[in-house]
Amino acid sequence: MNILFVNCCIRGEASRTMGLCRAALEEIRAKYPDAAIQELCLDQEEICPLHSDTLARRNALEHQKDFSDPMFRYAQQFAEAEIVVVGAPYWEYQFPALLRCYIEHISVNGVTFAYGEDGRPHGLGKGERLFYITTAGGPILDRNCGFDYLKTLLSNMMGFTKLDYVAAECTDVIGYPVEEELQKAEARLREQIRNWD
Template sequence: MKVLFVNGCIRGASSRTLGLCRAALEEIEAKYPGCQVEELVLDQETDLAPLRSDTLALRAELEEAGTFDHPMFRYARQFAGADLVVLGAPYWEYQFPALVRCYLEHISVGGVTFTYGEDGRPHGLCKAGRLLYITTAGGPILDRNCGFDYVKTLCGQMLQIPSIQWVGAECLDVWGEDVAARLAQAETSLRETVRSWD
Protein backbone atom coordinates (compact mmCIF):
# COMPACT_ATOMS: atom_id res chain seq x y z
CA MET A 1 0.00 0.00 0.00
CA LYS A 2 1.37 3.38 -1.01
CA VAL A 3 0.67 6.41 1.16
CA LEU A 4 1.48 9.80 -0.30
CA PHE A 5 2.02 12.58 2.21
CA VAL A 6 1.82 15.95 0.50
CA ASN A 7 3.48 18.25 2.99
CA GLY A 8 2.28 21.80 2.41
CA CYS A 9 3.29 22.92 5.90
CA ILE A 10 5.50 25.82 4.91
CA ARG A 11 6.82 26.62 8.40
CA GLY A 12 8.58 23.28 8.51
CA ALA A 13 9.53 21.72 11.84
CA SER A 14 7.68 24.35 13.92
CA SER A 15 4.43 23.89 11.99
CA ARG A 16 1.54 22.78 14.16
CA THR A 17 -0.20 21.35 11.11
CA LEU A 18 2.88 19.23 10.46
CA GLY A 19 2.73 17.93 14.04
CA LEU A 20 -0.83 16.74 13.42
CA CYS A 21 0.21 15.18 10.10
CA ARG A 22 2.99 13.22 11.84
CA ALA A 23 0.46 11.85 14.36
CA ALA A 24 -1.88 10.83 11.53
CA LEU A 25 0.95 9.10 9.67
CA GLU A 26 1.97 7.26 12.83
CA GLU A 27 -1.60 6.01 13.17
CA ILE A 28 -1.75 5.09 9.47
CA GLU A 29 1.49 3.10 9.75
CA ALA A 30 0.08 1.25 12.77
CA LYS A 31 -3.14 0.50 10.91
CA TYR A 32 -1.48 -0.63 7.68
CA PRO A 33 1.77 -2.35 8.71
CA GLY A 34 4.28 -2.40 5.88
CA CYS A 35 2.71 0.51 4.03
CA GLN A 36 5.15 2.70 2.13
CA VAL A 37 4.96 6.38 3.02
CA GLU A 38 6.31 8.78 0.43
CA GLU A 39 6.60 12.41 1.53
CA LEU A 40 6.55 15.32 -0.90
CA VAL A 41 7.68 18.52 0.80
CA LEU A 42 6.27 21.28 -1.37
CA ASP A 43 8.58 23.90 0.13
CA GLN A 44 11.55 21.91 -1.20
CA GLU A 45 10.15 21.62 -4.73
CA THR A 46 11.99 24.67 -5.97
CA ASP A 47 10.72 24.39 -9.54
CA LEU A 48 7.07 23.95 -8.57
CA ALA A 49 5.58 26.93 -10.40
CA PRO A 50 2.19 27.98 -11.74
CA LEU A 51 1.41 27.05 -15.32
CA ARG A 52 2.31 29.85 -17.73
CA SER A 53 1.73 30.21 -21.47
CA ASP A 54 4.82 28.17 -22.42
CA THR A 55 4.36 25.32 -19.92
CA LEU A 56 0.63 25.23 -20.61
CA ALA A 57 1.22 24.91 -24.35
CA LEU A 58 3.73 22.10 -23.85
CA ARG A 59 1.41 20.34 -21.45
CA ALA A 60 -1.52 20.59 -23.88
CA GLU A 61 0.64 19.21 -26.68
CA LEU A 62 1.78 16.22 -24.57
CA GLU A 63 -1.75 15.60 -23.28
CA GLU A 64 -3.02 15.58 -26.85
CA ALA A 65 -0.32 13.04 -27.80
CA GLY A 66 -1.04 10.98 -24.68
CA THR A 67 2.65 11.17 -23.69
CA PHE A 68 3.08 11.51 -19.97
CA ASP A 69 6.72 10.61 -19.31
CA HIS A 70 7.83 14.28 -19.25
CA PRO A 71 8.99 15.40 -15.77
CA MET A 72 6.22 18.01 -15.70
CA PHE A 73 3.79 15.14 -15.06
CA ARG A 74 5.73 13.64 -12.16
CA TYR A 75 3.39 15.02 -9.49
CA ALA A 76 0.31 13.80 -11.35
CA ARG A 77 1.80 10.33 -11.89
CA GLN A 78 2.82 10.06 -8.24
CA PHE A 79 -0.61 11.21 -7.05
CA ALA A 80 -2.45 8.83 -9.40
CA GLY A 81 -0.44 5.85 -8.09
CA ALA A 82 -1.06 6.42 -4.37
CA ASP A 83 -3.57 4.29 -2.48
CA LEU A 84 -4.05 6.89 0.23
CA VAL A 85 -3.25 10.59 0.21
CA VAL A 86 -2.60 12.75 3.26
CA LEU A 87 -2.52 16.46 2.43
CA GLY A 88 -1.37 18.78 5.20
CA ALA A 89 -1.58 22.56 4.87
CA PRO A 90 -2.11 25.48 7.23
CA TYR A 91 -5.12 27.75 6.72
CA TRP A 92 -3.78 30.74 4.81
CA GLU A 93 -5.90 33.48 3.28
CA TYR A 94 -9.05 31.51 3.99
CA GLN A 95 -7.66 28.55 2.05
CA PHE A 96 -4.06 27.25 2.04
CA PRO A 97 -0.60 28.33 0.82
CA ALA A 98 -0.24 29.17 -2.87
CA LEU A 99 2.27 26.32 -3.25
CA VAL A 100 -0.56 23.90 -2.50
CA ARG A 101 -2.73 25.50 -5.19
CA CYS A 102 0.20 25.22 -7.57
CA TYR A 103 0.59 21.54 -6.72
CA LEU A 104 -3.11 20.92 -7.31
CA GLU A 105 -2.77 22.57 -10.72
CA HIS A 106 0.03 20.12 -11.54
CA ILE A 107 -1.85 17.00 -10.49
CA SER A 108 -4.97 17.88 -12.46
CA VAL A 109 -3.86 16.32 -15.73
CA GLY A 110 -6.30 14.85 -18.24
CA GLY A 111 -5.09 11.34 -19.07
CA VAL A 112 -3.22 10.84 -15.77
CA THR A 113 -5.49 11.64 -12.82
CA PHE A 114 -8.80 11.99 -14.67
CA THR A 115 -10.26 11.80 -18.13
CA TYR A 116 -13.40 13.11 -19.76
CA GLY A 117 -15.86 10.38 -20.70
CA GLU A 118 -18.16 10.33 -23.70
CA ASP A 119 -20.77 11.86 -21.43
CA GLY A 120 -18.54 14.94 -21.22
CA ARG A 121 -18.01 14.42 -17.49
CA PRO A 122 -14.76 13.83 -15.66
CA HIS A 123 -13.91 10.28 -14.63
CA GLY A 124 -11.22 9.62 -12.05
CA LEU A 125 -8.05 7.68 -12.87
CA CYS A 126 -6.50 7.77 -9.37
CA LYS A 127 -6.02 4.61 -7.32
CA ALA A 128 -6.66 6.37 -4.03
CA GLY A 129 -9.78 5.43 -2.13
CA ARG A 130 -9.19 8.15 0.45
CA LEU A 131 -7.76 11.57 0.95
CA LEU A 132 -7.26 12.98 4.42
CA TYR A 133 -6.86 16.75 4.62
CA ILE A 134 -5.24 18.18 7.74
CA THR A 135 -5.14 21.86 8.60
CA THR A 136 -4.78 24.31 11.45
CA ALA A 137 -6.11 27.86 11.53
CA GLY A 138 -5.42 30.99 13.49
CA GLY A 139 -9.10 31.89 13.71
CA PRO A 140 -12.42 30.02 13.59
CA ILE A 141 -13.12 27.87 10.51
CA LEU A 142 -15.36 25.01 11.56
CA ASP A 143 -18.43 26.63 10.04
CA ARG A 144 -16.65 27.15 6.70
CA ASN A 145 -13.31 25.60 5.76
CA CYS A 146 -12.77 27.13 2.32
CA GLY A 147 -9.48 25.23 1.87
CA PHE A 148 -11.15 21.88 2.40
CA ASP A 149 -14.21 22.88 0.34
CA TYR A 150 -11.92 23.50 -2.61
CA VAL A 151 -9.89 20.27 -2.15
CA LYS A 152 -13.09 18.29 -1.79
CA THR A 153 -14.55 19.75 -4.98
CA LEU A 154 -11.41 19.16 -7.04
CA CYS A 155 -10.42 15.75 -5.68
CA GLY A 156 -14.00 14.55 -5.21
CA GLN A 157 -15.77 15.79 -8.32
CA MET A 158 -12.94 15.86 -10.85
CA LEU A 159 -10.46 13.23 -9.63
CA GLN A 160 -13.30 11.26 -8.03
CA ILE A 161 -11.57 10.05 -4.90
CA PRO A 162 -14.45 8.40 -3.06
CA SER A 163 -13.71 9.41 0.54
CA ILE A 164 -12.39 12.85 1.41
CA GLN A 165 -12.24 13.94 5.04
CA TRP A 166 -10.63 16.70 7.00
CA VAL A 167 -9.49 17.08 10.56
CA GLY A 168 -7.90 20.15 12.05
CA ALA A 169 -7.62 22.65 14.84
CA GLU A 170 -8.96 26.18 14.79
CA CYS A 171 -8.50 29.39 16.82
CA LEU A 172 -4.82 28.66 17.48
CA ASP A 173 -3.86 32.33 17.26
CA VAL A 174 -6.80 33.64 19.29
CA TRP A 175 -5.66 35.32 22.49
CA GLY A 176 -6.57 33.35 25.62
CA GLU A 177 -7.25 30.07 23.81
CA ASP A 178 -5.83 26.84 25.25
CA VAL A 179 -3.79 26.00 22.16
CA ALA A 180 -2.28 22.81 23.58
CA ALA A 181 -5.76 21.48 24.41
CA ARG A 182 -7.05 22.31 20.92
CA LEU A 183 -4.11 20.51 19.31
CA ALA A 184 -4.51 17.51 21.61
CA GLN A 185 -8.21 17.34 20.71
CA ALA A 186 -7.41 17.48 16.99
CA GLU A 187 -4.79 14.75 17.40
CA THR A 188 -7.29 12.51 19.19
CA SER A 189 -9.82 13.13 16.48
CA LEU A 190 -7.27 12.34 13.77
CA ARG A 191 -6.25 9.08 15.40
CA GLU A 192 -9.92 8.09 15.82
CA THR A 193 -10.61 8.95 12.19
CA VAL A 194 -7.79 6.73 10.94
CA ARG A 195 -8.78 3.88 13.27
CA SER A 196 -12.38 4.08 12.00
CA TRP A 197 -11.41 3.37 8.38
CA ASP A 198 -12.45 -0.01 6.91
Protein backbone atom coordinates in the same frame (compact mmCIF):
# COMPACT_ATOMS: atom_id res chain seq x y z
CA MET B 1 -1.11 0.11 -0.49
CA ASN B 2 0.46 3.42 -1.51
CA ILE B 3 0.05 6.43 0.72
CA LEU B 4 1.11 9.92 -0.29
CA PHE B 5 1.66 12.68 2.25
CA VAL B 6 1.49 16.07 0.55
CA ASN B 7 3.25 18.31 3.01
CA CYS B 8 2.36 21.98 2.56
CA CYS B 9 3.31 22.98 6.11
CA ILE B 10 5.38 25.98 5.08
CA ARG B 11 6.84 26.54 8.57
CA GLY B 12 8.37 23.09 8.60
CA GLU B 13 8.81 21.30 11.90
CA ALA B 14 7.72 24.47 13.81
CA SER B 15 4.30 24.18 12.17
CA ARG B 16 1.39 23.11 14.39
CA THR B 17 -0.23 21.55 11.33
CA MET B 18 2.93 19.52 10.82
CA GLY B 19 2.70 18.22 14.40
CA LEU B 20 -0.78 16.89 13.66
CA CYS B 21 0.43 15.39 10.38
CA ARG B 22 3.24 13.52 12.17
CA ALA B 23 0.68 12.04 14.59
CA ALA B 24 -1.54 11.06 11.65
CA LEU B 25 1.35 9.35 9.86
CA GLU B 26 2.26 7.46 13.03
CA GLU B 27 -1.32 6.21 13.33
CA ILE B 28 -1.45 5.35 9.61
CA ARG B 29 1.81 3.37 9.90
CA ALA B 30 0.36 1.40 12.81
CA LYS B 31 -2.82 0.68 10.85
CA TYR B 32 -1.10 -0.24 7.57
CA PRO B 33 2.35 -1.58 8.54
CA ASP B 34 3.02 -2.82 5.00
CA ALA B 35 2.05 0.39 3.23
CA ALA B 36 4.55 2.44 1.28
CA ILE B 37 4.35 6.02 2.49
CA GLN B 38 5.84 8.76 0.34
CA GLU B 39 6.23 12.31 1.58
CA LEU B 40 6.26 15.20 -0.86
CA CYS B 41 7.41 18.39 0.83
CA LEU B 42 6.08 21.13 -1.46
CA ASP B 43 8.38 23.72 0.11
CA GLN B 44 11.35 21.82 -1.29
CA GLU B 45 9.96 21.50 -4.81
CA GLU B 46 10.27 23.94 -7.71
CA ILE B 47 6.54 24.13 -8.28
CA CYS B 48 5.37 27.13 -10.31
CA PRO B 49 1.94 28.06 -11.58
CA LEU B 50 1.29 27.14 -15.20
CA HIS B 51 2.29 29.94 -17.58
CA SER B 52 1.52 30.30 -21.29
CA ASP B 53 4.67 28.43 -22.35
CA THR B 54 4.42 25.55 -19.85
CA LEU B 55 0.70 25.20 -20.51
CA ALA B 56 1.23 25.06 -24.28
CA ARG B 57 3.94 22.40 -23.88
CA ARG B 58 1.78 20.41 -21.50
CA ASN B 59 -1.27 20.61 -23.80
CA ALA B 60 0.81 19.38 -26.75
CA LEU B 61 2.14 16.39 -24.77
CA GLU B 62 -1.33 15.60 -23.39
CA HIS B 63 -2.66 15.63 -26.94
CA GLN B 64 0.03 13.13 -27.99
CA LYS B 65 -0.60 11.09 -24.81
CA ASP B 66 3.11 11.34 -24.10
CA PHE B 67 3.51 11.54 -20.34
CA SER B 68 7.23 10.72 -20.20
CA ASP B 69 8.24 14.35 -19.52
CA PRO B 70 9.28 15.04 -15.88
CA MET B 71 6.56 17.70 -15.72
CA PHE B 72 4.08 14.83 -15.22
CA ARG B 73 5.90 13.31 -12.25
CA TYR B 74 3.58 14.84 -9.64
CA ALA B 75 0.46 13.66 -11.47
CA GLN B 76 1.92 10.16 -11.87
CA GLN B 77 2.88 9.95 -8.22
CA PHE B 78 -0.56 11.19 -7.18
CA ALA B 79 -2.31 8.68 -9.46
CA GLU B 80 -0.49 5.79 -7.73
CA ALA B 81 -1.70 6.65 -4.22
CA GLU B 82 -4.78 5.03 -2.70
CA ILE B 83 -4.68 7.33 0.30
CA VAL B 84 -3.62 10.97 0.11
CA VAL B 85 -2.92 12.91 3.30
CA VAL B 86 -2.70 16.66 2.80
CA GLY B 87 -1.31 18.87 5.55
CA ALA B 88 -1.73 22.61 5.04
CA PRO B 89 -2.24 25.57 7.37
CA TYR B 90 -5.40 27.64 6.99
CA TRP B 91 -4.32 30.68 4.98
CA GLU B 92 -6.77 33.25 3.61
CA TYR B 93 -9.68 30.92 4.38
CA GLN B 94 -8.04 28.25 2.27
CA PHE B 95 -4.40 27.09 2.09
CA PRO B 96 -1.02 28.35 0.85
CA ALA B 97 -0.77 29.14 -2.89
CA LEU B 98 1.94 26.49 -3.17
CA LEU B 99 -0.71 23.82 -2.76
CA ARG B 100 -2.86 25.42 -5.46
CA CYS B 101 0.14 25.31 -7.83
CA TYR B 102 0.68 21.64 -6.98
CA ILE B 103 -2.98 20.97 -7.80
CA GLU B 104 -2.44 22.42 -11.28
CA HIS B 105 0.37 19.92 -11.75
CA ILE B 106 -1.60 16.87 -10.64
CA SER B 107 -4.72 17.70 -12.66
CA VAL B 108 -3.60 16.11 -15.90
CA ASN B 109 -6.04 14.80 -18.46
CA GLY B 110 -4.86 11.29 -19.27
CA VAL B 111 -3.03 10.68 -15.98
CA THR B 112 -5.27 11.51 -13.03
CA PHE B 113 -8.57 12.01 -14.88
CA ALA B 114 -10.22 11.81 -18.27
CA TYR B 115 -13.45 13.03 -19.79
CA GLY B 116 -16.09 10.43 -20.68
CA GLU B 117 -18.26 10.54 -23.77
CA ASP B 118 -20.89 12.41 -21.79
CA GLY B 119 -18.31 15.15 -21.13
CA ARG B 120 -18.02 14.35 -17.45
CA PRO B 121 -14.65 13.79 -15.83
CA HIS B 122 -13.75 10.57 -14.05
CA GLY B 123 -10.68 9.46 -12.14
CA LEU B 124 -7.90 7.40 -13.70
CA GLY B 125 -5.80 6.98 -10.58
CA LYS B 126 -6.05 4.68 -7.58
CA GLY B 127 -7.06 7.42 -5.16
CA GLU B 128 -9.93 6.64 -2.81
CA ARG B 129 -9.31 8.53 0.38
CA LEU B 130 -8.32 12.11 1.13
CA PHE B 131 -7.43 13.05 4.68
CA TYR B 132 -6.97 16.79 5.06
CA ILE B 133 -5.26 18.25 8.12
CA THR B 134 -5.21 21.95 8.92
CA THR B 135 -4.82 24.42 11.77
CA ALA B 136 -6.29 27.91 11.80
CA GLY B 137 -5.36 31.04 13.71
CA GLY B 138 -9.02 31.85 14.35
CA PRO B 139 -12.32 29.97 14.09
CA ILE B 140 -13.07 28.27 10.76
CA LEU B 141 -16.86 28.17 11.18
CA ASP B 142 -18.43 27.10 7.85
CA ARG B 143 -15.53 28.53 5.83
CA ASN B 144 -13.32 25.49 5.40
CA CYS B 145 -12.73 26.57 1.80
CA GLY B 146 -9.48 24.63 1.37
CA PHE B 147 -10.99 21.28 2.27
CA ASP B 148 -14.26 22.05 0.45
CA TYR B 149 -12.35 22.87 -2.73
CA LEU B 150 -10.18 19.74 -2.60
CA LYS B 151 -13.24 17.64 -1.85
CA THR B 152 -15.03 19.04 -4.90
CA LEU B 153 -12.03 18.46 -7.16
CA LEU B 154 -11.04 15.00 -5.96
CA SER B 155 -14.54 13.57 -5.71
CA ASN B 156 -15.82 14.97 -9.02
CA MET B 157 -12.72 14.61 -11.18
CA MET B 158 -10.52 11.99 -9.63
CA GLY B 159 -12.86 9.38 -8.22
CA PHE B 160 -12.15 9.83 -4.52
CA THR B 161 -15.02 8.51 -2.38
CA LYS B 162 -13.78 8.96 1.21
CA LEU B 163 -12.91 12.54 2.04
CA ASP B 164 -12.51 13.88 5.53
CA TYR B 165 -10.59 16.46 7.52
CA VAL B 166 -9.40 17.38 10.99
CA ALA B 167 -8.82 20.98 12.04
CA ALA B 168 -7.46 22.66 15.13
CA GLU B 169 -8.78 26.20 15.44
CA CYS B 170 -7.92 29.46 17.22
CA THR B 171 -4.20 28.65 17.39
CA ASP B 172 -3.32 32.37 17.33
CA VAL B 173 -6.00 33.59 19.72
CA ILE B 174 -4.35 35.02 22.83
CA GLY B 175 -5.57 33.31 25.99
CA TYR B 176 -7.09 30.39 24.08
CA PRO B 177 -6.06 26.94 25.37
CA VAL B 178 -4.11 26.17 22.19
CA GLU B 179 -2.24 23.11 23.50
CA GLU B 180 -5.54 21.56 24.57
CA GLU B 181 -7.07 22.37 21.16
CA LEU B 182 -4.15 20.65 19.40
CA GLN B 183 -4.33 17.64 21.69
CA LYS B 184 -8.06 17.28 21.02
CA ALA B 185 -7.48 17.53 17.27
CA GLU B 186 -4.77 14.86 17.53
CA ALA B 187 -7.09 12.56 19.49
CA ARG B 188 -9.83 13.08 16.85
CA LEU B 189 -7.55 12.34 13.95
CA ARG B 190 -6.12 9.23 15.59
CA GLU B 191 -9.63 7.94 16.23
CA GLN B 192 -10.75 8.70 12.69
CA ILE B 193 -7.79 6.83 11.23
CA ARG B 194 -8.37 3.83 13.51
CA ASN B 195 -11.96 3.72 12.22
CA TRP B 196 -11.07 3.86 8.52
CA ASP B 197 -12.61 0.87 6.71
